[in-house]
Amino acid sequence: MALDIKPGAFADFFKDETFRDDFTFKNSPAAIRRFPFPFDRDDYMYSVNMEPHTPGKPGSVFENTFDVDEHYVAEMIDRAKVLAEDPLRCQSLPHMTLAGWDLLELIMESNARDYPQWFSLSKSGNQWHWINRPLGIDHRFTFLDESTLPYGPMEYISRQMQGDFSLQDEREGSLWMDAGMVTTQADWSLDFDVGMNFMEWHAPVPLAHEKHVFDRALKFLLKLQHGSPVRRFNWTMTVNPLLDTSPENYPKWGPTKTSLTQENLGHKQHLRVELQALFRLPRSNAIAFSIRAYLGKFEELVTVPKWGRRLHRVVRDIHPDIAAYKGFLRNRHMMVEWLAQHDDGAPTTPGFWPDL
Amino acid sequence: MSGGAKLHVRVAEVVPVNDLIKRFRFVTRDGSPMPAFSGGSHTVVEMDDHGTRRLNPYSLMSDPEDTSGYEISVRRDEAGRGGSLFMHTHVQPGMEMVLSHPLNLFQLDGRSRKHLMIAGGIGITPFLAQIKQLTHFGGRFELHYAARNRELGAYTADLKSAHGDRVHLYFDEEGQVIDLKSLLNRQPIGTHLYVCGPKGMLNWVRSTAQAQGWPEASVHFEEFLAPGTGTVFQAQLATSGKTVTVGTHQSLLEAIEAAGVDAPYLCRGGACGQCETNILHCDGTILHRDHWLTPEDQAAGTKIMPCVSRFEGKTLILER
Numbered sequence: 001m002a003l004d005i006k007p008g009a010f011a012d013f014f015k016d017e018t019f020r021d022d023f024t025f026k027n028s029p030a031a032i033r034r035f036p037f038p039f040d041r042d043d044y045m046y047s048v049n050m051e052p053h054t055p056g057k058p059g060s061v062f063e064n065t066f067d068v069d070e071h072y073v074a075e076m077i078d079r080a081k082v083l084a085e086d087p088l089r090c091q092s093l094p095h096m097t098l099a100g101w102d103l104l105e106l107i108m109e110s111n112a113r114d115y116p117q118w119f120s121l122s123k124s125g126n127q128w129h130w131i132n133r134p135l136g137i138d139h140r141f142t143f144l145d146e147s148t149l150p151y152g153p154m155e156y157i158s159r160q161m162q163g164d165f166s167l168q169d170e171r172e173g174s175l176w177m178d179a180g181m182v183t184t185q186a187d188w189s190l191d192f193d194v195g196m197n198f199m200e201w202h203a204p205v206p207l208a209h210e211k212h213v214f215d216r217a218l219k220f221l222l223k224l225q226h227g228s229p230v231r232r233f234n235w236t237m238t239v240n241p242l243l244d245t246s247p248e249n250y251p252k253w254g255p256t257k258t259s260l261t262q263e264n265l266g267h268k269q270h271l272r273v274e275l276q277a278l279f280r281l282p283r284s285n286a287i288a289f290s291i292r293a294y295l296g297k298f299e300e301l302v303t304v305p306k307w308g309r310r311l312h313r314v315v316r317d318i319h320p321d322i323a324a325y326k327g328f329l330r331n332r333h334m335m336v337e338w339l340a341q342h343d344d345g346a347p348t349t350p351g352f353w354p355d356l
Numbered sequence: 357m358s359g360g361a362k363l364h365v366r367v368a369e370v371v372p373v374n375d376l377i378k379r380f381r382f383v384t385r386d387g388s389p390m391p392a393f394s395g396g397s398h399t400v401v402e403m404d405d406h407g408t409r410r411l412n413p414y415s416l417m418s419d420p421e422d423t424s425g426y427e428i429s430v431r432r433d434e435a436g437r438g439g440s441l442f443m444h445t446h447v448q449p450g451m452e453m454v455l456s457h458p459l460n461l462f463q464l465d466g467r468s469r470k471h472l473m474i475a476g477g478i479g480i481t482p483f484l485a486q487i488k489q490l491t492h493f494g495g496r497f498e499l500h501y502a503a504r505n506r507e508l509g510a511y512t513a514d515l516k517s518a519h520g521d522r523v524h525l526y527f528d529e530e531g532q533v534i535d536l537k538s539l540l541n542r543q544p545i546g547t548h549l550y551v552c553g554p555k556g557m558l559n560w561v562r563s564t565a566q567a568q569g570w571p572e573a574s575v576h577f578e579e580f581l582a583p584g585t586g587t588v589f590q591a592q593l594a595t596s597g598k599t600v601t602v603g604t605h606q607s608l609l610e611a612i613e614a615a616g617v618d619a620p621y622l623c624r625g626g627a628c629g630q631c632e633t634n635i636l637h638c639d640g641t642i643l644h645r646d647h648w649l650t651p652e653d654q655a656a657g658t659k660i661m662p663c664v665s666r667f668e669g670k671t672l673i674l675e676r
Contacts, residue, residue: 095466095467096466098493099464144492144493169466170463171463171465171573172573219629222629223622223628223630224631225360225456225457225459225622226361226391226458226459227360227391227457228360228361228457232494257557275590281419282391282392282393282394282458283392283393283394283489284394284421284466285394285396285397285460285463303390
């Protein structure tokens with residue numbers, strides 16, 4: 001028994017595109033307007049920047065608990081390819097199965113409520129019927145009975161969800177990354193981090209430890225309560241619309257950083273934004289962390305004049321240690337040169353929303 | 357809003373369990389399911405006691421998979437500040453109340469090879485939910501439950517009939533005592549120890565385990581502290597520019613809330629850390645009564661947990 005994806009429904013909305021080889025991914029004009037541009041001012045420094053994950057502006061990526069957009073079907077096909085090549089991108093330690101069921105319930109209930117045209121969930125006790133129309137899945141199973149699913153519950157549902165997920169067990173005053181589905185990551189590895197605690201997996205981040213960012217963040221997260229999820233942004237830079245920028249595959253994508261020219265930069269260089277949300281799970285008391293990556297080409301982002309000006313200033317003025325950690329120090333001067341043509345020096349308005 | 361998301365419920369049932377304990381069942385007002393929860397969770401019950409707002413934490417004891425309602429058991433405390441008396445005297449079926457979403461400060465460690473549970477008196481309640489959760493999802497447990505006498509040993513018959521020799525009962529008035537040293541000695545490697553009960557029992561179990569070399573991370577305990585009473589004192593709130601007077605039967609947190617200041621809280625029992633408040637100036641003695649601050653923090657006198665701790669002296673100025 002496997003999860004057979006039979007896409008085809010709603011082909012007028014969900015795009016047929018690739019995140020590898022010929023890289024046909026691009027954003028529609030509507031997708032550019034709703035891109036989660038992460039800079040609310042003209043400079044950048046780490047902060048915990050958490051806010052309640054409550055429904056936001058209609059049409060924005062905050063409208064629903066989980067954002068499903070025009071790239072959904074193509075991203076799920078890409079995830080299946082990554083997993084076929086490297087099954088260790090999805091791991092769940094034995095004590096995390098219950099947290100996997102919690103995650104499955106959260107996602108199915110949220111998506112059936114928020115996107116009734118695409119997803120439906122009906123329940124009779126623990127007999128559940130799940131329909132995922134964009135992927136052509138129609139499945140009856142017994143909730144909390146693993147033998148009725150083709151994969152463990154976390155893998156089953158995260159093969160049907162954009163974005164990576166990790167599940168953190170809480171014990172000994174810390175959080176432990178004991179399960180996850182990680183195929184669209186910004187150069188970190190679940191296989192390396194699985195079983196680590198919060199301080200261990202954040203150890204490589206520069207500057208933030210000195211500022212005690214992680215002490216405060218952990219203290220905050222340990223008090224995360226069921227029913228009150230939170231969210232934050234993170235971001236980095238990626239050459240080519242490659243979702244799977246994993247350390248395991250660095251030899252395949254690392255060298256592409258040397259391929260940029262002033263002529264191709266606007267098309268090849270992407271701002272990669274992660275919308276991260278954290279949910280306390282009910283049965284396991286674990287914390288689910290969803291990391292949803294959005295890719296925006298520089299040439300797409302500068303079609304919003306405010307973002308063109310601001311991106312130029314942020315990249316130009318960022319602390320070199322952060323640029324190095326995010327992996328774009330070597331190309332920063334080229335990016336600044338390209339972006340400068342889209343910055344006329346005019347002041348920008350506060351906040352990250354595009355000007356009308 | 358402090359305290360997180362809320363559940364708007366109706367009291368469905370009030371059942372006297374014995375002379376001291378009543379059980380309350382809550383269902384949602386609109387008939388929607390309650391969230392499932394994890395064994396060991398508590399909920400904070402909001403009470404409007406004739407104009408006095410009381411928020412008390414109680415362990416959830418019902419089946420965590422039963423989303424049709426939540427149950428708690430409340431032991432009547434004649435000497436307390438009034439929360440349990442209010443529950444016993446005034447809460448009737450049909451009443452509308454507000455609960456916090458479940459919060460777990462006493463969760464099972466899913467990696468345990470075996471869960472060894474030690475309960476004293478009303479401390480049985482979190483174990484009732486944990487045992488039901490283990491019954492659904494698997495896991496080996498052994499319960500040792502001590503009560504004053506057979507009459508006051510709540511739920512002993514249910515536990516015995518459902519779980520047989522995994523449940524061991526001890527009644528003080530019959531001279532029965534847990535043989536703790538030998539019990540802890542004979543546990544397989546990978547056992548986690550959980551204790552919930554009166555302070556004396558907690559200290560006894562924790563110190564015995566420590567003396568026998570149990571890893572600290574394998575010993576779990578829960579004790580909700582009632583805020584307790586004390587002399588009247590004043591506190592100045594620097595951020596909001598207010599001064600509050602804390603009454604004998606009131607907590608500092610309750611006085612801050614009564615002054616209209618929205619202060620953070622979750623457990624209201626000195627355990628979770630959410631209400632931690634910086635002290636800007638202290639001319640007097642902080643009476644620390646929480647489990648949250650380290651002994652070093654408590655000695656430094658720069659932080660206070662206003663849900664349970666008090667002050668005696670001349671001037672106290674808080675960053676709130």
